[in-house]
Amino acid sequence: MDYFEAKISQQVSEKPGRPKAFIRTFAAKPNPETAKNLGKIFGLIEIASDNPKIPKLIDLTINEIKDNYYGQIAPDKNFGRVFDLNDRFEGALKKANLLIASFLTSEKIALDLEKINIFTALVCGQELHFTVLGKISAILYYRLGPDNYRIINILDNAAAPPAPERLKLFSQIISGKIRPRDVFFACTGNILNHLSLEKIKNLLAQYPANESLAELKKILAEAAGEDYFGALLLEIKKSGNLERVLAGQAPSQTERFNYRQAANQDSIHELIKTERETARLLTPSILPEFKKIFGFLFTAGLSGLAKIKSQAAGRIFRQKNAIWPKIYPPDGPAQKIFLPQLTPAPKFSLPQIAAPKFSGLKINFSIFNKIKNGLIFTANLSGALIKKISGKISGRPFWQKIIFLFKLAAGRLLFKYRQLPKSSQKLLIAVIVLSVLFAQSLGWLGLKNYREKKIEDINQALFAAESQKNNAESSLIYRDENQARQLLIDAKNSLTGLKPALKSQQEKLAALNQGLEEQLQKLRHLAEFGPPARIANFQNLDSQAKIANLAVASGHVLYTQNHNNQTVYQADLETRAISAIDSPAANSGKFILGAATAGNQIIFFSEAMSAFLFDSSAETLKPIAVNISGGNKIIGLTFFKTWLYLLDASNGQIYRYTKTDEGFGSASNWLKDKEPGLAQAKSLAVDGSVYILFGDGRILKFENGKNVEFKLDVIDPPFIAPTRIKTDEASKYLYVLDPPARRLAVFDKNGRLVSQYISENFDDLKDFLVFENEKEIYFLNGSSILGVPGKHIK
Numbered sequence: 001m002d003y004f005e006a007k008i009s010q011q012v013s014e015k016p017g018r019p020k021a022f023i024r025t026f027a028a029k030p031n032p033e034t035a036k037n038l039g040k041i042f043g044l045i046e047i048a049s050d051n052p053k054i055p056k057l058i059d060l061t062i063n064e065i066k067d068n069y070y071g072q073i074a075p076d077k078n079f080g081r082v083f084d085l086n087d088r089f090e091g092a093l094k095k096a097n098l099l100i101a102s103f104l105t106s107e108k109i110a111l112d113l114e115k116i117n118i119f120t121a122l123v124c125g126q127e128l129h130f131t132v133l134g135k136i137s138a139i140l141y142y143r144l145g146p147d148n149y150r151i152i153n154i155l156d157n158a159a160a161p162p163a164p165e166r167l168k169l170f171s172q173i174i175s176g177k178i179r180p181r182d183v184f185f186a187c188t189g190n191i192l193n194h195l196s197l198e199k200i201k202n203l204l205a206q207y208p209a210n211e212s213l214a215e216l217k218k219i220l221a222e223a224a225g226e227d228y229f230g231a232l233l234l235e236i237k238k239s240g241n242l243e244r245v246l247a248g249q250a251p252s253q254t255e256r257f258n259y260r261q262a263a264n265q266d267s268i269h270e271l272i273k274t275e276r277e278t279a280r281l282l283t284p285s286i287l288p289e290f291k292k293i294f295g296f297l298f299t300a301g302l303s304g305l306a307k308i309k310s311q312a313a314g315r316i317f318r319q320k321n322a323i324w325p326k327i328y329p330p331d332g333p334a335q336k337i338f339l340p341q342l343t344p345a346p347k348f349s350l351p352q353i354a355a356p357k358f359s360g361l362k363i364n365f366s367i368f369n370k371i372k373n374g375l376i377f378t379a380n381l382s383g384a385l386i387k388k389i390s391g392k393i394s395g396r397p398f399w400q401k402i403i404f405l406f407k408l409a410a411g412r413l414l415f416k417y418r419q420l421p422k423s424s425q426k427l428l429i430a431v432i433v434l435s436v437l438f439a440q441s442l443g444w445l446g447l448k449n450y451r452e453k454k455i456e457d458i459n460q461a462l463f464a465a466e467s468q469k470n471n472a473e474s475s476l477i478y479r480d481e482n483q484a485r486q487l488l489i490d491a492k493n494s495l496t497g498l499k500p501a502l503k504s505q506q507e508k509l510a511a512l513n514q515g516l517e518e519q520l521q522k523l524r525h526l527a528e529f530g531p532p533a534r535i536a537n538f539q540n541l542d543s544q545a546k547i548a549n550l551a552v553a554s555g556h557v558l559y560t561q562n563h564n565n566q567t568v569y570q571a572d573l574e575t576r577a578i579s580a581i582d583s584p585a586a587n588s589g590k591f592i593l594g595a596a597t598a599g600n601q602i603i604f605f606s607e608a609m610s611a612f613l614f615d616s617s618a619e620t621l622k623p624i625a626v627n628i629s630g631g632n633k634i635i636g637l638t639f640f641k642t643w644l645y646l647l648d649a650s651n652g653q654i655y656r657y658t659k660t661d662e663g664f665g666s667a668s669n670w671l672k673d674k675e676p677g678l679a680q681a682k683s684l685a686v687d688g689s690v691y692i693l694f695g696d697g698r699i700l701k702f703e704n705g706k707n708v709e710f711k712l713d714v715i716d717p718p719f720i721a722p723t724r725i726k727t728d729e730a731s732k733y734l735y736v737l738d739p740p741a742r743r744l745a746v747f748d749k750n751g752r753l754v755s756q757y758i759s760e761n762f763d764d765l766k767d768f769l770v771f772e773n774e775k776e777i778y779f780l781n782g783s784s785i786l787g788v789p790g791k792h793i794k
Helices: 032-038 054-070 081-106 189-193 197-206 209-223 242-246 259-263 268-282 287-321 366-393 398-419 422-477 481-495 503-523 676-680
Strands: 002-013 022-027 040-047 116-124 127-133 136-145 148-153 174-177 183-188 229-241 533-537 552-554 557-562 567-572 578-581 591-597 601-606 611-615 620-623 634-640 643-648 653-658 681-686 690-694 699-703 706-708 724-726 733-738 743-748 753-758 765-771 776-781 784-789
Touching: 002 022, 002 032, 002 040, 002 209, 022 054, 022 229, 032 054, 032 116, 040 054, 040 183, 040 229, 054 081, 054 116, 081 116, 081 127, 116 136, 116 183, 116 229, 127 136, 136 189, 136 197, 148 197, 174 422, 183 189, 183 197, 189 229, 197 209, 209 229, 422 481, 422 503, 481 503, 481 753, 552 591, 552 601, 557 776, 591 634, 601 634, 634 681, 643 681, 676 681, 676 690, 690 724, 724 765, 733 765
Parallel strands: 681 724
Antiparallel strands: 002 229, 022 040, 040 116, 116 127, 127 174, 136 148, 136 183, 183 229, 533 784, 552 557, 557 567, 567 578, 591 601, 601 611, 611 620, 634 643, 643 653, 681 690, 690 699, 699 706, 724 733, 733 743, 743 753, 765 776, 776 784
16 A cells, blocks of 8 residues: 655744744654554644743643644544544644643733634645644645646635634634645745745745755845744655555565575585576576476487487388399299389488587587487488479369378378387377477466456556546645546546456446546536427428528527528527528528628628628618638638628638728738638637637637637547637637537636536537527527527526
8 A cells, every 4th residue: 555655844934032923843753654544743833922931832732732643542444534533633732722721821921812823734645634823824836747836825715714712722624635746835924925926836846845945044034034934845755555664675585685695605506506596586487397398308309309310210221122022923933023222312411510629628519419410311301202292292283282281291290100119109299298288388377477467457557547536536625627627537538448357357447437427527517408499490481491500690580591592591589480581682692601790780701702791670681892812711700899800711810801881991910920720720709809719629819919828628528520619798708619519618718617518409500699698598400499598607
């Protein structure tokens, strides 16, 4: 089990002479076992007074807290550990309260309780519990990356404590978790009068903890004058297994083996023993067995090869010189017929190996001669066999050749086996059996190692995912939803594709996936609403209607177009009445973009980049002049105040037009510099700033023609192919439509995720309209208009 060790750094600055205040820091130093079970007590006490008895009060308070906390009975390791620690800590603080009140009374010290500032804390593992009295600052520097911290003022998020009373100084305990590499900083309130939290963060990024406090002291010595101050830094680090810490890092079995002493033995037997012991320690199961089996096989193979060679050579000699029996033809005397001499197979000779000469050393090369003779015999036999076989299989089909060769080889081997003496047959069988057993042993060993490695890899993956889940819970404590969401998504992705074989791992994987999904579900901020209301269906006007991918509102009337007949359709969202407005003289073409302008007017752009002005009051449509170059690819259109904004993806520019009585004047380049990446842009929205949406879900923000930093929160599930972004000057939100995900995502203008509207009925999303005053959202879905309540609007 991992053991987290708390590292506490302290710094106090006091001026010589008669003090204005007394300041002490303290940190308990329990043994590792006690620190694991009960944690460490530490704190900071500042009392503004010149009474010489105050140091005695401070020392008594510190000792009282330590003694009462560590002096109680050790907690039950198997039950309610966190609850027990809270009880212990609270009990110790209560007794410290009584001690302070008793001391002030017995010593007749009149002390203003508002001048007592005390910070007392307990850290155990990753758990942190602390209480604050008076003007003490408690800051968490939450690590986001190398040399990068997020500053969290914990006391800003906690409820304000009640006014201190003589018998109830410590009245509120704050609890949370701290991660490795986070830094917890507590200090007297006057430090922040001279240094900003950002400056302290820079010191932590630049120096280790103790050096950071030393640098802090130097800076305050120059800036703070006669002020007194105290500060504490807390870090925790993973120190491995507690048992090894307690054992003082006892050496392993391999480390205890004394190689130097073994190597210095005079006897060669001791050296061999050392080698064997080393091999046993490094590979305890396979190396000695491999050596024994290999040695046996090698010796048996040489012996068998020599016997086979001797017997085979004898038979060839006898065949060459044998006299055939007499043959008596029917008409002649008996005569002897001799077997003609066989043409010997081509012989191969190996070059002679010259033995190296070493003075004082005799080497027996009989083994080399045996190997040479065996190779010569094998080469002669193989040459004759190949020549004989090639004559028999020439001209046959390929598969018949394979079958013939197999039968021939099997028959040849069986024949050779039967010609061997019984002892050689037994030896050969033993060699084959041992070879099979050895191969099988290696195979099973490899399979076992593979399975064990797979089990260990899955355990590591489960442990890593569990750690990410715990870190996400810690992030939520400090209200960092984006970090928590990213950690949970990473943990879930790391478990994808895992196929554990063990039942325990399968159960662990299922439980972990369920826990991750439950936490992600809370962080998705899904709006809860019933089935969307169907407001209108334009197919009631034309059953073959092909509705354009745009919806523009003038008042509470939605306007779009039927591409089949180029007719403008309108739907009153209050009365749910629908109608068609035909303007054949306009010859409009198919509309692809539209935006509402001032005075009940809507400007549309067709596929041919022709502009048309629609008057919703008079229900008329007419062409209007907008100067657009021929090579422009306009993919975004919006209207803000008296300006028309067009997004040109091909030239990486945003054009701004001023409205005139005849139309719109000449264009001006709104972006200071061209943005080549706009080729993948999908939509734009303007509220004074300009937001550009891309197909991968990115959003760029521009102010005064220049790109400014802007980043959206991580969203789950991720964007697939968003198509629309909308906002206006009066809205606090950015709306992003993602049709493949059947979703409308809502962010605030700082990029934080606010809500998601998802429904299975959103199967053909084209566009949407939001009426924040009425808290209503309308979706153009296929040929229908669907309505849902705006749950996120407050």
